[in-house]
Amino acid sequence: MSGDAATNVDEVKVSAWYAVGVRQAFSAWADPGKLEKWFGPKGFRAEVLEMDFRIGGRWRFKMISQSGDVSHHYGRYLAIEPDKLLSFTWQSEEDSDLTEGRETRVSVHFYAEAGGSRVTLVHERLPTQQAMRALEFGWSSGMPKLGRLLEGKRDD
Amino acid sequence: MIRRTLNGRQHHIELDERGFQPVLTWAEKYGAFWGANLESLGEFLMHEKSDER
Incomplete structure (x- = not known):
């Protein structure tokens, strides 16, 4: 993987290139069984509590750290374009004081690039x-x- | 976050960066979070690819 990140005040953008096709990269986000195998930074594991993978459908994950700290994240799917784009709202129950109850938005773009795929994620409306x-x-x-x-x- | 003082005809507008700290903290936190997530995704995709062979 090769990646880069940029952080402005109002959005977070990260991007990475993988030596797999866009279909495989997209599938890792669309299949709850796969998602549970990778979602979360190192030292965390994710449990998919709810995942209605269609536009307007709700999702809710539980993240558990190695030390047992638990956080919950939830939202709904805004756009699903297989192998191209996935967009969903994101709210963190533990950060609700900062987001003032607003929905933030995450968009994940998938591009075929240099024989592999580039995944670019933008988290907006911080x-x-x-x-x-x-x-x-x-x-x-x-x-x-x-x-x-x-x-x-x-x-x- | 904005402090405004009047000195005769002069208006001094001062930005208090401490007010932005929660926002910056949030952005830094999520920047690191998503960056680490894409790394985890990369490891997963490589495992998946090697399993297919």
Whole structure:
């Protein structure tokens, strides 16, 4: 595997290349039996509690660390294009305070590349609402003043 | 996260980065999480491929 990652404030993007075809790579996400064999970082195992693999269908996983810590993640499938795209909402029960109950979105793209497949995953709509609100306030309150200043007008 | 102070006609707008920390922590956490997941997927796919032989 070869991979890279990029992290912005509002999204996470990771990408990796595998020496297998896109059908095999996609199947690892679509088949719950396969998913349980790999999903989760090293030292974790995943249990598929629910997986209704169709658009609008719900999924729910349980992740268990080696030390026994448990986390739950759930969502619903938004787009399923075999061997091309898988998109689903993602909410973490243990992170609900950060996401403020919002659904984040994960899109997994599968591309044939250099005799293998590239998998690119984007996790969007991260909990930036609070940050964005603050920035919007900051800029919206500051920009009109700057505009007036540049136009040679005074506030008073 | 935004601190605004007035000094006569001057408006000082200051960004308090501590307010962004939970967001950055979340992004870092999930960046590492998905990166590690794609590594696990790679190992699984290689095992699966070798089992097919």
